[in-house]
Amino acid sequence: MTITEDLRALEAEAVAAIGAAETLEALESVRIGYLGKKGSLTAVLRGLGGLSAEERPEAGRVSNEVRRSLETAIDERHALLAGAAHATRVAADAVDVTLPGRRHPVGRQHVVHQVVDEIADNFTGLGYRIAEGPQVELDYYNFTALNHPPDHPARALQDTFYVRDLSGDRAAVEGESDVLLRTHTSPAQVHIMEAQKPPIYVIVPGKVYRRDVADPSHSPQFTQIEGLVVDEGITFGDLKGTLEHFLHEMFGPDRRVRLRPHFFPFTEPSAEVDVSCGICGGEGCRSCGGEGWLEILGCGMVDPNVFGYVGIDPERYTGFAFGMGAERIAGLKYGVPDLRLFTEGDTRFLHQF
Numbered sequence: 001m002t003i004t005e006d007l008r009a010l011e012a013e014a015v016a017a018i019g020a021a022e023t024l025e026a027l028e029s030v031r032i033g034y035l036g037k038k039g040s041l042t043a044v045l046r047g048l049g050g051l052s053a054e055e056r057p058e059a060g061r062v063s064n065e066v067r068r069s070l071e072t073a074i075d076e077r078h079a080l081l082a083g084a085a086h087a088t089r090v091a092a093d094a095v096d097v098t099l100p101g102r103r104h105p106v107g108r109q110h111v112v113h114q115v116v117d118e119i120a121d122n123f124t125g126l127g128y129r130i131a132e133g134p135q136v137e138l139d140y141y142n143f144t145a146l147n148h149p150p151d152h153p154a155r156a157l158q159d160t161f162y163v164r165d166l167s168g169d170r171a172a173v174e175g176e177s178d179v180l181l182r183t184h185t186s187p188a189q190v191h192i193m194e195a196q197k198p199p200i201y202v203i204v205p206g207k208v209y210r211r212d213v214a215d216p217s218h219s220p221q222f223t224q225i226e227g228l229v230v231d232e233g234i235t236f237g238d239l240k241g242t243l244e245h246f247l248h249e250m251f252g253p254d255r256r257v258r259l260r261p262h263f264f265p266f267t268e269p270s271a272e273v274d275v276s277c278g279i280c281g282g283e284g285c286r287s288c289g290g291e292g293w294l295e296i297l298g299c300g301m302v303d304p305n306v307f308g309y310v311g312i313d314p315e316r317y318t319g320f321a322f323g324m325g326a327e328r329i330a331g332l333k334y335g336v337p338d339l340r341l342f343t344e345g346d347t348r349f350l351h352q353f
């Protein structure tokens, strides 16, 4: 075989290999295999030096032709494969606009907080201020300054969560107070009266804690809203009128309101307040236990002993206080039969409000 024939055979073989290269990488190794430093064509070209003077020009011309034709074939194949690779990448990156979007669920205020806000708004509309008190309290604020005698049953371990209980060792820690989770928002009354002179018109919402086992009407943690008014000339009539106004705003003007005598250590006289049942209108039904009335809150005139603890002159000032459970009011307002639903966090329940 002459060198020209060799070159043409090599060209045919290389063109076939170029056409068979399916990827850019495969094409590059074909290129190196023929045109690289140790490539087959390069080897042939090196051999040209050994040819006779007659053979050389023809062999040189053909080898140049073969090199150019291979370079062209490689360039064309390269353009084709690069285009395909690009198309593949674009296809992989493409956004399928027909796919359903991702949901971003919007949260909402918890129904109990909605009710707390509604109650607080009612009173701020009457000129009350909103205040807060600590949830971890001293026995002094939770009980003593609220006129609870030392042996009051609410102080017992089975009712109150103690953070630090010194009862067994009182003498050793003279002057120190038990620390507990407040069992009601009433201790905030004492903080407020310590810090502020009358006139006082204040609402205190907040969490409270009791050693109760959760059942449809009890929970170890719930929310109370406390009210306190101290001013000159405040009467029981002011208390009754304020609560009637509030309860009509909250439950509607048709509901009747009644006060029943009751006892709280920190108010004298004290009362419990009922509204007529919204389901039977006061006739008595299953939801009000046949009573026709629903107990809503506790209230009374601030006991002069409490004024004594905070240095307010009971000869000059009188006041009233009240306290209610936000979960209970939310439950009555929306007909929720089990207060545990409020804390279980089931969004199917919560989304209804």
Ligand code: DAH
Binding pocket: 183, 184, 185, 186, 226, 227, 264, 267, 297, 298, 299, 300, 320, 321, 322, 323, 324
């Ligand atoms: N602190 C009472 C309780 O938790 C509720 C209460 C009753 C608050 C009468 C008051 C009040 O301010 O005057 O049961």
